[in-house]
Amino acid sequence: MKNRIQLNEHLAWTYSVNPHMVVTGKNGSGKTQFLYYLILECAHLTSEIVILDGKNGDLSNLTAVKIGRTTEEIVRIFEEMISEMKRRISKIQELDLGNILATEVGYEPVFCFIDELAAIMINARKTDRKNKENNKENNKNKSWQKLREDHAISIMESLSELILIARQSSIHLCICSQFFPAKLLEGSEVRSNTSIKILLGSQTPQEYNMLNLVQDQLPPGTFSEIGAGIIMIDNLNWTKARYFETPFITFNNCTPNEILKKRILEFRDSK
Secondary structure (H helix, E strand, O other), rough: OOOEEEEOOOOOEEEOOOOOOEEEEEEEEOOHHHHHHHHHHHHOOOOOOOEOOOOOOOOHHHOOEEEEEEEHHHHHHHHHHHHHHHHHHHHHHOOOOOOOOHHHHHHOOOOOOOOHHOOOHHHHHHHHHHHHHHHHHOOOOOOOOOOOOOEEEEEEEHHHHEOOOOOOOEEEEEEEEEOOHHHOOOOOOOHHHHOOEEEOOOOOOHHHHHHHOOHHHHOOOOOOOEEEEEEEEOOOOOHHHHHHHHOOOOOOOHHHHHHHHHHHHHHHHHH
16 A cells, blocks of 8 residues: 555655645635546556535535445445544554554445535534424424434534544544634634645635645745635644645546446455
8 A cells, every 4th residue: 555645746645654634725726626637547556435515515526435325325335434543553552563554454434525624614503403493492392303403513524533543443534614714713723733735726814724824834926827826734744834726637428427437346346
């Protein structure tokens, strides 16, 4: 297992070292095409790919892998990943092999792409408010089965837990959103523990600051070209972010989902 996905000729996502990534970019910045590239590259390495699409957008069409669209589906998938993480870590501890990765004892890496986290959280909070109102209206109905009111809390707690301790279990997150306001991510755990940050297109100082990047860390210039932006990778002794262009891919006479399905079948056949 090579434990890396090339981002360009010189840089790679070495997910065994830097397990989680943040990608941000406004409409038209090339973010979706970059996500297609990452997902298709993951399919060379594993069949365990999950997509949580908060806006039911383009990534929802990648039905060759597990998709979560609704708040309820997203919460359930997060809970499944937490359970799988704990199962893998327990197995490693049972084998008494020290601080090794789950892939070293035969598990496939899991890649979870969370597209539009802001939309996911907005929808979760709307669901919680609606359920709370319904529960209040029906609190005297003995046959009423109380609805969950903690979807938003559950998602954020699961996200934080995975970010903090999922590396050993070889579960990796790519968190995407057009922007990351402070109240969206609540505490600093998510920002501080995503060790690759890719920001596409021109952004404001406040938006850079939300991902713990300050003006002195930014390369000069504007990023008006589609797929152009900056990248910051921990564990490389970088003091500044660097200019970055996403890989360019085209889909001739086929869809991304068709390519994804083919690659996953090829991966399974190769095992």
